[in-house]
Amino acid sequence: MKLYTYWRSTTSYRVRIALNLKGLDYEAVPVDLVRGEQKSARFEAINPGLGVPALELDDGTILTQSMAILDWLEDTVPEPALLPSDPVGRAQVRAAALVIATDIHPVNNLRVIGRLKTMGHDQDACTDWMNDWMTRGFEAFAKMIRTDTPFCFGSSPGLADLCLVPQLYNAHRWGCDLSGFPRLTDIEKRSLALPAFDKARPENQPDAT
Template structure:
């Protein structure tokens, strides 16, 4: 069985949980408490030198890190349902939308980045929250502008890689009070996705370490 090292509120872990569920792959979850510093424990750093989550350990002991790399691996070993379309142009568009979330929003909102801003630059808690809201809002505007109309999800009537990244990031947006008024289309996608058992089971509040 696959082993997923995860933190319940981690949006990157959320992505991998959704993909594992969509593809019907069995896995067990090992919680890593990011707030308590579990990611910095020596035995965990040996698995993931980046000191983050997720980490996926395969049955033969192979260790994979970084959510997008893990998602790519899962799409190769369990290609149905596919996370990326076969058409090269549509594939590139889906990847671009996913990267708006994974490369533009997430890195600057990461726990260790925001913690550094507070400790080194003296940002208050409210300023740290406003920092996160700003970059999520910027990214959501960019994401929404990329979308065609008339589809159930971002680029298809089935969820793809970008939808997985989006729904996970929207969890953080709600948590931190982002004004979602301009993003009705994104909320429609989220509502549709969360009706699926694979997304629902992956929700942060449904994880064994949720508190």
Template structure:
């Protein structure tokens, strides 16, 4: 598929963008990256807000102009449209386990640690930089502790020998953890899975440092 057919509006350090990039790469779907500088406030521009009323990233614009927002909804579309290789297992019980681990990162940790929440903590409640970092580390530690017990400890990835949705959500959050100084030593499954993911070329290519807008 030509990269000109699909556009992915993303920010290089965005964990939500990271997991969508990884999914597209794994499935061999070409796309054009359109950078949205969150720190500069690009997401609040009239043009972008018209595209994505939530004023966040990622936004996926399909070849026919259809606009998709919210990373988990985008990932669901990707999985249904390009099912190979699968990111969710066919077995219903295993699928529920994969989703639970994925949501631990994507639903429990990410929303309370994203830029707009941390900015609001500072602006509305006077939380200083140290307090904001302590806040983020707290929720990451809580999430990693749960993830550690939800996944298998005898497989290369979270639930098998190939990466799934839980792995993509984890590797993106692990990037944030290392960025903010979270010690992953207490979470050997997390560290093992992160290393396995980063050894996959398609996931490595989705890493923030490899993006055209990386600073």
């Protein structure tokens, strides 16, 4: 398989972790978002949404959108499971994961920040914007996960952890105050100690600069 990815893309980071956890081999194909490689005609043919990640399967099928890719991985490689077996538990894990995937990330991605800058907002204003949305999301997320488990919902990492850790990477990068979220940063430390998470870190990617 080929994973079209960018080293600092949090959505790509989620998928890298999942692929590693499930023991799947893949070729990383870097797409430089800062240079605009995702806007090329060649990449548009791969992903009309002009973003990463995109996962090309062995038969040439291409999957896009990180959460859809994670669903496919869970369906086709069920072990280790990213979701619990009971329907209510699955819905609760998905809800927490989507706080990050749909409430935080979409308003903080490169395209949105670029648009804010074209509207006259400087980098400081954009950073304040990102940190505000991350703080709001983390506040909700922290109330939705369990308080008595090593990871967000159990003794092993799942879908919520896969979304949390990459978003915390962004939080550290932009100086978001995480002092009020010790449970989240504890989960982050525990996760990053695992080989699957460590291998997926942005700084460990071939295109890291």
